[in-house]
Amino acid sequence: MGTETDVVVIGTGIMGMASAYHLKRNNPQKRVLVVDRHGAPGQGNTGRSNAMFRNTFSSRDNQILSDSSIDFYIHVQDELKADVGLQKIGYLWLMDEAQLSRSGPYLERMERSGIETVRHDRRELKRLLPNLVTEFSSDAEAALMNLPSVDGGIFGPKCGRLDPDKLVRFYAREFLAMGGQLMLNTEVTALIVGPSKRLGIEGEPFVWQDSKVEGVATAGSGEVRAETVVLAGGAWENELLEPIGMESHVKAKKRQIFSIQSKGEGLDALFHAKGFNPLGLLPLVILPKSGVHFKPVSEGNFWVACEDQVNRPYIDLPEHDLERYQAERKYYDRSVYPILTSYFPDFKGSPVRSMWAGLYSYNTIDSTPFAFKKDGLVVVGGDSGSGIMKGDALGRIVDALYRDEEEATLFGDVPYRTAKIGFEKRDVEREEWVI
């Protein structure tokens, strides 16, 4: 049993589907097959994400990758008339003086790149968000938690929310319409390495032979042989790369989302905070402590999340079972809730309606994505929690790598040199503007 194709793409997350779409679009004569263990595209970590996008990064590379991807998604929704649920509600970072001062150089860099931000002072914030607590001088619990005051805010207007499921389905639909193929409910268990020139001796490839990736093994559907394999496996990439002695520098951390039911008028008013965007909606709000942030979802419903680093394990992925990674109610109650309700007391007593967990695929070197081609294999990933907002650009880079182009053309005719995002000649800035 087996299949033969020109290009096999592993993974139907945003990276895999954007890659497959651009590969098929630019190489219409090539057979492109996408394999995924789920029964529909985007059912792994893409579907579990916080569903947000921003172009406010410190690294020039992340600025370009996100800004051009967002432009494409806007184009898809406004011009191609395919709804991807995109709404520019904005991001609002609340900061104390020290954080504002550290942000200065990054904001200047964004300005030079044409990335718009707006600075609010404390007084303006109090006007826009009347119930926001900005100081804790007389609060013993806040003192215990060493909470920074809110001395100002940075607002990013070309940031917002979208629907990852709709976005992935857009790519999948167009990919299929062009003649691309999906092989769903099929788990890739291994990359197959073979000799570049087969001699017919048992045990090939030997050390003295050149070798290359020549396909994938699957559970239940035999081998898929291909001229090129594209690995867009997210958190699971190293599980496939390590057995063949390769490495993607990806490590996964669990990230959790808590869906909070609004209780009371205070939260309802917060949901409809005016003055940030034409939609009359609260933006995503990032608190000055421990990466706690929240956003309005639908009437009476907020999602709260937190990006803790120290002591949050990198997790082993011995099994392909995302379900094992459960959200922890204690984590919300003891670590997130005390911070959240100190700044926004309106959340006090609002119940957790549901919660879930997904995985961030950190690029542990510089928190910036990578893509490279080697020995018949193209690998893309390391988005470090911002894969959706950079997915289209990365898909175009994968296609350029496949065609051995030195430069990819991102949406909006933005050129991007492919070698700089690989590892051998890596030339990207470490991302400093993280949540």
Add this chain to the structure above:
Amino acid sequence: MGTETDVVVIGTGIMGMASAYHLKRNNPQKRVLVVDRHGAPGQGNTGRSNAMFRNTFSSRDNQILSDSSIDFYIHVQDELKADVGLQKIGYLWLMDEAQLSRSGPYLERMERSGIETVRHDRRELKRLLPNLVTEFSSDAEAALMNLPSVDGGIFGPKCGRLDPDKLVRFYAREFLAMGGQLMLNTEVTALIVGPSKRLGIEGEPFVWQDSKVEGVATAGSGEVRAETVVLAGGAWENELLEPIGMESHVKAKKRQIFSIQSKGEGLDALFHAKGFNPLGLLPLVILPKSGVHFKPVSEGNFWVACEDQVNRPYIDLPEHDLERYQAERKYYDRSVYPILTSYFPDFKGSPVRSMWAGLYSYNTIDSTPFAFKKDGLVVVGGDSGSGIMKGDALGRIVDALYRDEEEATLFGDVPYRTAKIGFEKRDVEREEWVI
């Protein structure tokens, strides 16, 4: 049950013991305790190594780290009169024209750093090694293997062999004599993270608390609490780091050594090849294909090894069982032997007397070691198979990091800026002169 100390060092390999020695030497008032799962120092991968050293690296950092460490080992043996089995037999790289040409810039860089190398042309090599095969124009099997010819050689005279066991025992003996302590037969199972300021609330540390590493958990000997933990765990570092959300970029590959019994006069003459060093011994010889290399060990005995990259898995380390990593006889017979005997037919028919495997701890970013301090923890490693030859310098850097010194002083009064070998402000060159 528990222990309290000032500094606990994890691992008695070369990194751990050199660190412990320099820590105790420069901080005599501090209690330094070294923990290791083995019953004696250096019984992990240090004791399984090929027992060689060289100062011939392309990266300036590796040049400095190795050159100063070698100088210290010579000092130990010649001036402190502690035999560490050090003999400068040299390294001889055999290369074809293309390889020689690519080496040019690295050799120039070595020359500028005062690293001596000697170039031999083919004629000189044939004089020194009469039975060396340098061309394969009429050899069908060699053509199949695509073996490069030997057009010249690069000899490194300040390279050679030493006894890792004696070296580690030197450090351990001196460390104990200064009042340092060893806790052997004790496996470290976890790093303990606690809040920087303890509040006495169950479940600490929470996300809103600062936290730090405050000790280690062991199997059988309870917890060891310490102001600073030094992790020198080699291939096992990530097993301890990942659960606390940290990362060392170390991944391990199995490396094998095959001990070959000399059979016949040809090999005996090769063993005593004249003209390379005052000892009248063959140097370590590196063949132009697949990193196959061999060295003379004792009368009638050679060790043969190979550094294959592609398709050699990074291995999982779910258990602390080095014994599981067995050498593979088929690997010698099918991958190493055909290359070895093509260049040196004298090896034909010589039996494998014994074989074993150890692990190289690759720093997957740039094949250059790292050392950094963060949150109560100092981590050192990533030597990528050259830990012994850089061990002393790294031990001094660990001590400087412990004391928050910006500069370490390596043997021979060589200054070395500690931040450049960390990850946050890493400023080292990727090593290109690899075997």
